Amino acid sequence: MSRTKFRIAALLPVIAMLTSSPPVTAETYPARPISLIVPGPAGGTPDVVARLIGESLRGRLGQQIVVDNRAGANGFIGVQGAARAQPDGYTLLMGFAQTMALNPVTFKRIPYDPLRDFAPIARLVEFELVLAVPAALPVKSVADLVKWLKANKGKAAFGSFGAGSPSQFAGEMFARSAGSDAQHVAYKGSAPLVTDLVGGQVQYGFVVLQVAQQLARAGKVRLLAVTGSKRQAAAPDLPTMAEAGYGDVVATGWYGLYAPKGTPEPILKRLEQEVGVVLQNPDLQHKLSGQGVRPAFIGSAAFQSYAQSEIERWRAIVAKTGFTAQD
Known part of the structure; x- marks a missing residue:
């Protein structure tokens, strides 16, 4: 090998190291605005909740959270779009009980798998x-x-x-x-x-x-x-559907934050931590209450177990009632 070729060969590892992307860490993320896909129309409750939480997260993350409304097809369009996004932490999804727990058991086919295609970050609210x-x-x-x-x-x-x-x-x-x-x-x-x-x-x-x-x-x-399993503090005089003689009519809703599967763990942990912080803010809690939802933060591991249990709960209800959605 000539001296010139030898020098080039020796420099190649150094060049590769200098030009490679730095490792993703919680300290370097985020470096640009984050897209939050909401599988619903602008102006609806999910959209408003996403914007309220996104604005609070901006103060913690130092980057804008851009709400991307993708309504239609029972949430399929928005959720599928999030599933196909690059798992780099710059595209997130606000999933609902409908899209992540009901759709899998009421439709014969859906274009995503809520457990396989996503990394759960945190449950946000319930109602x-x-x-x-x-x-x-x-x-x-x-x-x-x-x-x-x-x-x-x-x-x-x-x-x-x-x-x-x-x-x-x-x-x-x-x-x-x-x-x-x-x-x-x-x-x-x-x-x-x-x-x-x-x-x-x-x-x-x-x-x-x-x-x-x-x-x-x-x-x-x-x-x-x-429709809850017990009377609500906000309306203590209202009976439950079970008390009224219709015990099968138990329906609650929730929203959760997800990332595409494969998103680096440091990013997931950073987001989980920051979401937990902002949902403790009394001002945000008051604004969320005005939208008819209440903060219900649980972290990644607990949220994953909860989401799985919700799918099974709705699957049991479907089997009992025979209800199916239009396919």
Whole structure:
């Protein structure tokens, strides 16, 4: 080998070391804005929650969190897009109970696997639903509503805030248990649902509790029962659906933060830590409460177990009720 070639060969490892990317660490991340995919429309509760949490995280991470709304196809579009993103920490997903636990057990085929394709970072918030009816409907209890539905067969409809959502699931389970033929109307979010509920275009719907309470105080809807396993501190006088005789109608919702599988562990740990910090902020907690959700932080390991248990819980409900979503 000539002296020149020898020198070049000797320099190659040094050149490679100088030009290679530095290792990803929690200290160097993030170096640019982060995209947060929300599989829902702008202006809806998930979108607002994502922006509130994203703004709080910006102060901790020193980079903007850019909300990327990708609505449609029962959340398939947004979740699949996140699953296919580079696992570098610069594309995250806000997954819902619907997209990460219900879709896998109510559709025959979905274009992603919530357990295989994602690394869970943290659960963010959770919420209960409440059975609400228009104030003009002559019912004051779940039993009254069942009587009304049976007396008005072929005339009733119920609304949900999305096809395949906990809201639809609760409505379908209630209809089957009550022997009602009420038809389902799927809306693209809570806002259009409550608009038509107030206007009487649908005769009942399962709505986020705090949102429905605001309408009830204004005399626009009447609240009959909550879908949680126990009465809620925010509405202690409302019975549970189980207390009203419909124990199968248990539906809760949650949002969680995910990254594509393969995202470096230091990045996941940094995000988990920062999310835990911001969700302790009283101002953020107050703003989230105004959106009808409450902070419910659990870290990566606990969230992974929780998400798996949620899939199995909904799978058992599907097997018991026979409910399936449109494929």
